[in-house]
Amino acid sequence: MLGIGKLLWFVVLACAACIWITDAVCQDKNRARVSILLATGMHGSTYYHVGLAMASLWTTRLRDAGIRVSAASSEGSMENIEAIRIADADMIIAEDLFCSMAAAGNGLFKGKPLPELRSITALWPDVLQIVIRSDKMHKGTLQDLDGIALATGLPDSGNKYILELLLKSMKNEKPKVRFRPMSNQAAVEALKKGLVDGIDVTGGVPVPLLSSLLQDGKISLGFLEISGAQMEAAREEGWKNVFPTVVPAGSYPGQDKAIHTVGHANLLAVTASLSPEIVYLLTKTLYENLEYLMKVHPACRTMSLEKALDGVNVPLHRGSVRYYKEKKIKVPERLIQ
Incomplete structure (x- = not known):
């Protein structure tokens, strides 16, 4: 059993601790x-x-x-x-x-x-990056989007609008794309299940989602390129601040060559x-x-x-x-x- 003196000493310490904690919390709130x-x-x-x-x-x-x-x-x-x-x-x-x-x-x-x-x-800079199944690639350009289902992000992401602007600027043989709005994570699952043929993302290189997808290696994928002429056509459509850029080789697992595309601020x-x-x-x-x-x-x-x-x-x-x-x-x- 504690003596009265020790008990009083513990009470004093406890009160002091409570005052210190209360003061610290108040300071943190302030x-x-x-x-x-x-x-x-x-x-x-x-x-x-x-x-x-x-x-x-x-x-x-x-x-x-x-x-x-x-x-x-x-x-x-x-x-x-x-x-x-x-x-x-x-x-x-x-x-x-x-x-x-x-x-x-x-x-x-x-x-x-x-x-x-x-x-x-x-x-x-935000860089446009489009990957599709390798068995759907023929020219490695936007023309390969013809007839495929493409995940384009959620409706308010802007991905679909940017790609539509690019496609609108194409003068001949505009590809007909089946757009599928969905989240990044849903797009990965849809690609794995064969519900879509590719993913359209914009972001700083490397985009974590694409890094994980390509590291997984279960699906053979390739990047589509965008030419300087297509970029200039997009400028004429009103995308004034678009510029040419490159996804450097080695930015993603298995990507052994640079990819020419476009970007914006x-x-x-x-x-x-x-x-x-x-x-x-x-x-x-x-x-x-x-x-x-x-x-x-x-x-x-x-x-x-x-x-x-x-x-x-x-x-x-x-x-x-x-x-x-x-x-x-x-x-x-x-x-x-």
Whole structure:
């Protein structure tokens, strides 16, 4: 049995511990003054993979500033832009093609502009990658899509729209494709069961989903290439910021030659209502820790402060403008509002 003196001593210690724990909890709550939701992409996508890393980076580095960032999966660019509109997300990763349309209120967003959309930075380029069963390949071009069933991502991912734009730009012998909208994971299962003949994805190279699929090796697959002439035709159709790019040999298991295709810019964007100080800290922290993101995914190796505004057509947030001016990065007048 404990003596009275020892009992009092334990009571004092317990009270002190309770006070310390309560104080620590209060301090922690005070530190997390701002919670930001980042909308990314589907599981298995580059958006999702890097988005999780970004959220972790910001939450860790900006804890003392009271900022916590959470990443959420989504169908992709189109859904993310709508999430900004209805305040379901504060920050998004999305393709510049769709962000530009939304900001200007044209194209798919004609009559429903999103004036509150602001960009922070360009990210890695999104690369169009189409793989089909080897027994369906003949020329290794978009012509091979004729008559096949192709998984094109969920409806709001934008994959189908981009491919339709490319096919529309083809002057002769347009292939007739049976589009099958579905998630990345469902597409893999459908391909394994023979329900689709190929998958159309856009993302930074390598896309985790394709890496896993090709590593598995149970299905013989090949990449389709897109020529410079097809890219120029797509520009004439209105895809002004598309550019030629290459998936380097060895980017995926069993891929022994480079694949010629097209790409376009990705953006990190936010709502204009987010505090300039917060956006400044997000931008600063991102670029001061770029090496961390490069280790998370090879696509981030294409990013640099000098390329931060390449392909950006959406007005910048004031917080980002402040950071770029500090770093002597020239900001075009068209990006300042």
